[in-house]
Amino acid sequence: MKDPEENSEQSANAGRGLSRRGFLKGAGITAAGGVLMTSGIAGLADAEAAAPAPDTVGPGRTSVTLKINGDKKKVAIEPRQTLAEVLRIELNLTGTKVVCDRGACSACTVWLDNTPVNSCMTLAIEVGKREITTIEGLAKNGKLHPVQEAFVAHDASMCGFCTPGMVMSCASLLQRNPKPTLDDVKTATSGNLCRCGTYPKVFEATLAAAGIAYSQTQAQAAKG
Amino acid sequence: MLDRREEHVAVGNRPNSVQNLRIGAKKDGTLTAMQLTSYGTAGVGLGAGVGWIAETMYLTNPNFKGEQYDVLTNAGPGAAFRAPGAPQGAFALEQLIDELAEKVGVDALALRDKIDKSEMRREQRRVGAERFGWSKRQAPGSSPGVVKRGVGAAQSEWGRFIDMDSSCEVRLHQDGSVEIMSSVQDLGTGIRTVLAQVVAEELGLQPTDVTVRIGDTNYPPGPGSGGSKTTGSITPPARTAAYKVGQQLLTAVAPSMGVAASELAFVGGKIVAKSNAGKSLSFREAAQKLPTQQVSATEKRKDDYGGFFRPGVSFGQSGGIQFVEVSVDTETGYVKVERVVGAHDCGRPINPLALESQINGGILQGISWALYENRHMDRNYGHMMNANLDQYKILGSREVPQIDIIMVEEYTATSSTDALGIAESANVATAAAVANAVYNAIGVRIYELPITPERVLNALAKPKQKLGKV
């Protein structure tokens, strides 16, 4: 069996006619900073050999196909457009909200392959084949997701700007962990900022959707 | 749409201020004088005062002198932020009242029982203290260990504002559908639901039977969302309009039911003869008997029964008291609010769930302001350095304490719904209560907001201050 690490050095240096000494000199790096060696990544060389050629697009629009809420949508985008912008502006899926536009408030949370991410800090061009789920994709056959229903029943929304992101965070939590604790819900929403102060009701609603009875007053009574 | 930086820089901030507050009192705690001087800045705008809470909360005070100054600076404008001025005013006043209580040797709530004439707050103090366990509190700074616990309370007061330019139309269609239309808007306070409830109750329907159309200036003028005045302004005309539409319907069906309109009532989705419950007509069937495709009534806010306390201000004040328990890490200066009990009033509560949310919001914004929020202006260049949500810090999920809310209902018979708003009154006391609790925990008062680790550590490092000076 060939040693993949051996191969990787060969492939990295193949055809460049550079000695190690030459590289060190050329890159302006002294040997004190480190020594040349093979990559520690297993199987890298084989994967490298099979890689297709890179493709450069933009800065103008380029056509991509996005998988959104079970549909395929072909859309022309600029590389600089965030997923949030493409969802809201190009595809009119305005349920996803943009508040800070810096990944600091999580109002723009969507799922990529069922994992919550900030759509404001994801370039649409990077999404590739991953499945996008937005707040519009949570309801099935006209029936709200249990977390959405619980948000309504517990008044877990005030102005509503943080709500789609909160719901996406909490619904994802229940997917991973059907019986979360209060602390789990707090962790899942620790990046979701709510200015109105819906948190106690978000906690109540999410736990209720998981079939766990909890209310902010009960918690107090239990403690007292 | 403005981005976050533009919102911070150009739209507005809660104004800051420096206050000097002096209290004169007798040895038994009776107030003899109060003097307030404040200097605040709302940047290029006005409105940096600290409210009138020092002037009005303790009405036994015979001698009051207040001066509030706006200092104009070349910075972003101030904005009306939930109870403009009042949280700032309460932060100083309610700490000073606590200091007075300590100085004259009485319990902080007992002193308020003596100097606060509000019967409502007396009751709120009683029920709140009981729920919170106020009697278990310890002397300031006596909590053992590195992480010290402390409790504190503070009161709030807010005017019962009314906007007379508040109107709505209620329409009933022959198909039985009911609409209410007003250009009032729902910022998340729940007025949409509340209007459906008021109309539905009057017509014996469920709130889901009522279509609420708001937020469009084509509809009859509604109140703006400010001053916690929406509920108190728009629910009375909604009820009156629904009543008038109902009367038209009863008049239309009375002949066929063989009962006088005055002998009919709306009950559970039906029109029922008061004297004979068996004689009834479903609401939908009744609507079909309307002589025209629709009937409607447009009503506006009328004077409170008996007039007004001040123009645009209903009788009395709404208020409350909040009790806070904190932990303070004396090695790192970290303050955490562990638990809050709030006792509040807003006349007749219409939607208890939405009320709870509003009070949660007031408390959480209050904690956020007490502990985290600060605008950092570079003094050399005049730029706001933290115009984003990374560094302009607001409370997040992990900073949410247990919150227990007690609504003390109060019926004054001033309007057809007797209902008032709550949002601002729920925000006034929180920071002051947090500050009083921090003092109880560490035995050192902090007179600056936010109460950051930096300020706590600096305060702990200083020799203890003398009481009685803010």
Next chain:
Amino acid sequence: MNAFQWTDATSVKQATGQNTTPVADAMLVNAKPESATIFKAGGVDVLDLMKEHVLAPARIVGIGNLPKLDAIRNAGKDGTHLGALVTLAQLERDGDLHKSYRALTEAVSHAATPQVRNAATLGGNIMQRPHCWYFRNENFKCLKKGGTVCFANQPGAENKYHAILGNQTCSAVHGSSISTALVAFGAQVELTGPQGVRRVPLEQFFVTPEKDVKRENSIQPNELITDVLLPTPAAGTGSWYIKFGERESYDWALADVAVVLEQQNGRCTKASIVLGAAAPVPLRAAAAEAALIGKPINEETARAAGQAATTGATPLEHNAYKVPIFAAIVKRAILKAGEV
């Protein structure tokens, strides 16, 4: 955000042949942004800089899909390889890391937000630029951007979050709290360029402002991080990490510390104590480490080490409060690490 071209790299070899510039060079005020090409993986920090208009590359080479770089691999006594594209969420959830490198998983689970941890990569986290608000504000052409002034060090500046050590030239603290833990474990970073692969102790990869204020590390043009190697801890090693922020929800560290201790016969034989948010680089607290060697781990020795941790601190106008905070969290982290 400026318009740019996008190249989706499919192999390390292709990526390192794209004529890329370190982000630090692309941000210099005299740089020619129209010609700058940069790498982007998870790219949270890169997008943040671009949205603040302090970075405007002409082309971005996407390296998020490079093969084989997204795995955590235990290589026995050689240690554990962390691929550069491993997300913070992957690190956080890894049971073996949690067992052997507790300080690291503590650091990761306290970094950023759950959403960011799902997207951000280990390599990108190490490479992120400081969060100094003068540096990130387009109105301030500071030393780091090739200007002539450190605005945070001027009298009257807003510097409560800035460095208390090594802050004479520039007082921006290093942005990666995960690096605080990685350095404490003696991690090595593998860098791949067109000419090959080199491996550098992470501690030496970082560059102080005195060496070169315009960058925080010694990455070269066309070079990218491909791997991070964590040495296998010796038996009897315990570790802990504490991040102290103004909030427990998403917040930057005001002060953080990673402690890795080896103990034999009830005495500390080796100590690695690294301070984050204290200096422009993750900083070994040598005096604190020395204070523990040969001693039992207890309240008294931990307290002494905590006091020693900030020896030589030169606080600025608004950040002297960080000194007692470091003393407290170093003490606490030592006691937790010593429990093993």
